[in-house]
Amino acid sequence: MAYKPYMKSLIRKVEASRQQRLEDFRAGRHHARIPVDKVDEFLRQYHPDYMEGTKRAVAVGANKGDLVPNELADVLEARCLVDPAQVDLTQVHYETDVLIVGGGGAASAAALIAQEQGLKVFMATKLRIGDANTMMAEGGIQAADKPQDSPPRHYLDTMGGGHFSNDPELLEALTVDAPGSLEWLERLGVMFDKEPDGTMKVLHGGGTSRKRMHSAGDMTGAAIMRVLRDEVRNRPQDIRVVEFSPVVELVLDDTGACAGGVMLNLETGQYFLVRARATIIATGGFGRLHIQGFPTTNHYGATADGIVLAYHLGVPFRFMDASQFHPTGVIYPEQNVGLLITEKVRGAGAQLLNREGEQFVYPLEPRDVESSAILRECHERKKGIETPTGRVGVWLDSPMLEIIHGEGFVKSNFPAKHRQFTRHGIDVSKEPMLVYPTLHYQNGGVRIDTETETGIPGLFAAGEVTGGVHGRNRLMGNSLLDIVVFGRRAGRRVSEYLQAAGAGSGAAGGAAGSAAGGNGKRKLSLEHVQAYNRELEAAGIANGRTAPMILPDYRFKVG
Amino acid sequence: MKEGTAAEMAKKASGQTAEAQKAQAAQPETQSSEDVERRLIPIYIMGKEYRVPETITILKAFEYSGFRFIRGCGCRGGICGACATVYRTGGDYRIKVGLACQTVVEEGMYLTQIPFYPANKAEYCLEELEPTVGTLMKLYPEMTRCVSCNTCGKICPQDIKVMDYVNAAIRGDIKKAAELSFECIMCGLCASRCPAEIVQYYIGILCRRLYSRHIARPAQDLKARIQEIQEGRFGEELGRLKSLSTEELMKLYGERDMETVG
Numbered sequence: 178m179a180y181k182p183y184m185k186s187l188i189r190k191v192e193a194s195r196q197q198r199l200e201d202f203r204a205g206r207h208h209a210r211i212p213v214d215k216v217d218e219f220l221r222q223y224h225p226d227y228m229e230g231t232k233r234a235v236a237v238g239a240n241k242g243d244l245v246p247n248e249l250a251d252v253l254e255a256r257c258l259v260d261p262a263q264v265d266l267t268q269v270h271y272e273t274d275v276l277i278v279g280g281g282g283a284a285s286a287a288a289l290i291a292q293e294q295g296l297k298v299f300m301a302t303k304l305r306i307g308d309a310n311t312m313m314a315e316g317g318i319q320a321a322d323k324p325q326d327s328p329p330r331h332y333l334d335t336m337g338g339g340h341f342s343n344d345p346e347l348l349e350a351l352t353v354d355a356p357g358s359l360e361w362l363e364r365l366g367v368m369f370d371k372e373p374d375g376t377m378k379v380l381h382g383g384g385t386s387r388k389r390m391h392s393a394g395d396m397t398g399a400a401i402m403r404v405l406r407d408e409v410r411n412r413p414q415d416i417r418v419v420e421f422s423p424v425v426e427l428v429l430d431d432t433g434a435c436a437g438g439v440m441l442n443l444e445t446g447q448y449f450l451v452r453a454r455a456t457i458i459a460t461g462g463f464g465r466l467h468i469q470g471f472p473t474t475n476h477y478g479a480t481a482d483g484i485v486l487a488y489h490l491g492v493p494f495r496f497m498d499a500s501q502f503h504p505t506g507v508i509y510p511e512q513n514v515g516l517l518i519t520e521k522v523r524g525a526g527a528q529l530l531n532r533e534g535e536q537f538v539y540p541l542e543p544r545d546v547e548s549s550a551i552l553r554e555c556h557e558r559k560k561g562i563e564t565p566t567g568r569v570g571v572w573l574d575s576p577m578l579e580i581i582h583g584e585g586f587v588k589s590n591f592p593a594k595h596r597q598f599t600r601h602g603i604d605v606s607k608e609p610m611l612v613y614p615t616l617h618y619q620n621g622g623v624r625i626d627t628e629t630e631t632g633i634p635g636l637f638a639a640g641e642v643t644g645g646v647h648g649r650n651r652l653m654g655n656s657l658l659d660i661v662v663f664g665r666r667a668g669r670r671v672s673e674y675l676q677a678a679g680a681g682s683g684a685a686g687g688a689a690g691s692a693a694g695g696n697g698k699r700k701l702s703l704e705h706v707q708a709y710n711r712e713l714e715a716a717g718i719a720n721g722r723t724a725p726m727i728l729p730d731y732r733f734k735v736g
Numbered sequence: 737m738k739e740g741t742a743a744e745m746a747k748k749a750s751g752q753t754a755e756a757q758k759a760q761a762a763q764p765e766t767q768s769s770e771d772v773e774r775r776l777i778p779i780y781i782m783g784k785e786y787r788v789p790e791t792i793t794i795l796k797a798f799e800y801s802g803f804r805f806i807r808g809c810g811c812r813g814g815i816c817g818a819c820a821t822v823y824r825t826g827g828d829y830r831i832k833v834g835l836a837c838q839t840v841v842e843e844g845m846y847l848t849q850i851p852f853y854p855a856n857k858a859e860y861c862l863e864e865l866e867p868t869v870g871t872l873m874k875l876y877p878e879m880t881r882c883v884s885c886n887t888c889g890k891i892c893p894q895d896i897k898v899m900d901y902v903n904a905a906i907r908g909d910i911k912k913a914a915e916l917s918f919e920c921i922m923c924g925l926c927a928s929r930c931p932a933e934i935v936q937y938y939i940g941i942l943c944r945r946l947y948s949r950h951i952a953r954p955a956q957d958l959k960a961r962i963q964e965i966q967e968g969r970f971g972e973e974l975g976r977l978k979s980l981s982t983e984e985l986m987k988l989y990g991e992r993d994m995e996t997v998g
Binding site: 178205212213214304305307308312313320321322323324325327328329330332333334336337341345346349352353356357359360363364365366367368369371373374375376377381386387388393394396399400403404407408410411412413421443444474476477511512515516517592593596597600601728730731732733734735 | 789791792793796799800802803804805806807809810811812813814815816818838839840857859860861862863894895914918919921922941944945946947948949952953954955956957958959960961962965970973974977978982985986988989990992993994995996
């Protein structure tokens with residue numbers, strides 16, 4: 178689906194303004210930023226988070242009364258998928274030190290560190306290990322490692338990007354652990370973009386005041402995830418990975434500590450009980466709930482299951498009313514709709530333009546501001562470009578990168594993206610891309626502390642499923658960092674927790690111990706499931722829905 | 737656990753609930769007005785005919801036809817390698833391949849997925865390995881069975897020069913093998929067609945990890961910063977930032993000096 182003739186004639190307007198824009202760019206003359214004291218008002222006017230009728234107060238649970246997107250409320254106001262009457266809690270199928278729910282970047286990082294502490298790990302994951310948003314992250318990973326940069330600067334940039342709502346303690350942990358996390362990945366053999374002397378190349382991202390975006394082509398997340406997965410598979414004696422088998426409910430013991438979970442084999446429909454001395458939720462985000470009907474960049478399994486599991490246990494969440502819309506999702510060709518165009522493209526200098534070929538926003542605003550500006554341009558100002566299927570978007574002028582950085586820059590720096598357009602007859606080194614905001618990230622999530630503890634003994638959480646570190650809006654490059662920093666923290670913390678619980682030091686005999694105390698086997702319970710269902714009934718909710726959702730249903734649809 | 741319920745759960749997991757069925761019934765109507773390129777063409781999923789809109793991807797064609805994926809679907813964005821698909825088109829003897837999420841359907845396409853392909857992965861401790869051809873030969877001795885037929889390169893949905901990187905590995909040019917294989921998404925199609933039974937993508941990732949760990953130079957600025965952090969260099973400043981009010985933080989944020997873009 179190459180560009181249609183009418184689109185090509187609009188591209189000529191982009192080309193017509195390019196020379197002047199390049200001169201301005203080179204002279205350091207940029208489009209005005211939205212002043213910091215006007216940001217709040219701007220977002221309230223244009224950001225999807227503030228659209229009326231898209232949220233409701235959740236009727237049950239720890240966050241009862243809090244506004245969340247309707248689509249999230251739907252899975253919270255749903256009966257637990259598992260019927261406790263059908264689960265024999267005396268028949269344990271698997272025993273382990275640590276149950277990790279999920280199979281992405283945070284889960285894998287946690288598994289590796291926990292294993293290094295001598296623990297046996299059991300990873301239960303819905304799809305394959307690595308089928309995760311981590312795999313899809315493109316642009317980079319932040320760390321303040323250059324002389325002109327510092328962790329406090331990283332802190333301030335991130336705090337501003339989150340509109341000063343971030344949890345200060347979590348954010349401090351993120352920035353302080355960042356260089357060490359990168360070095361860990363480097364030692365594991367992640368192929369970062371480097372100078373010949375080993376210095377890591379860095380670029381800007383939206384909202385950064387220093388270049389601290391480290392990358393591996395435009396496949397940074399994939400480069401990291403491939404290595405983490407490979408390393409997990411190097412340790413099969415200690416890390417058991419079970420795929421297509423999500424945990425669909427957590428279980429407690431009679432002290433109220435988390436003692437593992439009920440796992441569902443998606444292919445056979447069988448339940449399995451996994452008894453664990455500690456459990457880490459690392460299930461990722463909620464893009465596949467399609468908040469407000471937006472397309473999403475998220476992988477197939479991003480259905481908020483971890484939030485639901487924790488919520489059934491009474492673990493509250495934070496900032497779940499704040500969704501991140503990535504400014505530049507592909508809107509044409511139709512096959513690529515929702516596909517992400519990394520912020521790195523704008524970091525390298527590409528500008529956003531309306532149908533007149535005019536700039537309408539500073540290209541590196543934080544994501545929510547940038548997305549809001551695109552929505553304003555398309556809907557209020559009606560200066561977007563319509564696609565043949567009736568979608569609307571704005572231009573991202575990728576060809577100007579060839580002029581700024583030299584011919585071949587687009588293909589060599591964004592090989593995956595270049596290919597995905599070439600397949601459909603568009604050469605993005607010569608023609609701009611058509612983009613529109615797309616649902617990208619769950620800013621909020623399960624409440625944790627700096628040690629990834631949830632408040633339930635033996636239950637930890639890390640990665641996109643958690644909330645607080647990014648506040649209401651995450652900056653680019655901080656999610657790959659988040660999953661590594663807090664995944665590693667979770668792996669370390671479970672070991673400390675189990676040592677304090679005094680049940681031996683793990684692998685040797687620990688797996689046979691009980692969840693918290695180590696004094697023989699404690700009775701397991703799904704009483705919280707019954708209590709949750711009772712609360713739903715008391716609230717008069719009887720809609721036939723069950724949760725977790727596990728997978729979305731796209732049957733008989735085109736879009 | 738009772739069997740009956742387990743079967744019900746599987747049904748739920750595959751979405752065959754009354755609610756889901758109602759939703760399906762409503763879908764085609766709500767979608768039809770939006771889709772202007774809606775000509776239906778016949779495709780054959782594992783031999784059975786379905787009619788699907790001509791502009792959609794194979795992945796969406798499966799779903800449009802009523803399939804609900806458990807395997808064979810991951811990122812839906814062309815990067816995870818879950819949806820490797822094999823097909824033939826009418827009258828053409830050649831086997832074609834593609835990622836289901838990236839390949840547009842063609843009229844008369846006979847297709848199936850390869851959601852899993854058995855492959856031996858060597859287990860190793862990266863720290864202890866030498867970045868040499870000897871290491872590669874020890875972990876993947878079948879590597880030398882390559883007959884240079886280039887079936888792997890022709891089948892690769894990423895257009896990677898698979899044979900070239902395998903040959904680079906055989907020569908011991910680990911850097912070259914790492915660079916040439918960088919875009920590999922490990923979908924497994926190369927290994928599924930290799931007459932020498934080589935698992936190319938595992939050789940690729942081994943080379944990338946060997947190169948990054950043992951050949952590329954470590955980042956010195958990273959080490960320097962880690963040491964500063966360990967010495968507590970930033971504790972005070974971070975402590976101060978953590979204690980500031982939102983107004984004070986906003987002021988500092990607004991006053992930041994920006995490193996040049998570009």
